[in-house]
Amino acid sequence: MNLTKLAMAALTAAFGITMAASAQDSTTNTNTLPPVSTKTGVTFETDIKPIFDANCIGCHGDNRPGHGIVLTSLESTLKGGKDGPIIVTGDSTKGDLVKSIAHMGDPRSFMPRAKRRGENAKPLMPEQIGLIRAWIDQGAK
Secondary structure: OHHHHHHHHHHHHHHHHHHHHHHHHOOOOHHHOOOOOOOOOOOHHHHHHHHHHHHOHHHHOOOOOHHHOOOOOHHHHHHOEOOEOOOOOOOOOOOHHHHHHOOOOOHHHOOOOOOOOOOOOOOOOHHHHHHHHHHHHOOOO
16 A cells, blocks of 8 residues: 555656646746846837848738738737737747747747848847847837
8 A cells, every 4th residue: 555655656746847847848948038128118119120120021021921920010010920929918038929039949930040031130139139028028019
C-alpha cells in the first residue's frame, strides 16, 4: 500500500514538473526583452505607424497580408490576424507581436523575416521594440 502511494506521488510530481516546464516554454521571458521606452503619450499614428511602414508593410500591408495581419492602421493592427489578436492591450509581455519582433520563441515567427525583407526592412532596433512595448502598455491608442 505504501509503495503504491509512493509511486502515485512520484508520478504526480513528474507530471507537475512536466506541465510547469511546458508552461514556462510558452511564455515570454521578460528579462530578455528590450526595455520599455520611457516616452509617454505614445500613439499609433505618430510613433508606431512609421516603424511599421518602414519595416512591416511589405508583407503586412493591405495587399495579401501575411497570416491575415494588416499593420496599416490602428484598427487592423488591434484586430490581429487569422489566429486572433497579436497584442494584449496593456501588457507588452503577452501577445505575439512583441515576441516576433524581439526574436523570441520559434525562429519561424521572427519578424521581419530575413528571407522576405525588402531593401528597407531590417530587424527592429531595441529602441523601436521598446517604443512598441510602451505603446501597448499605455493602451495601444
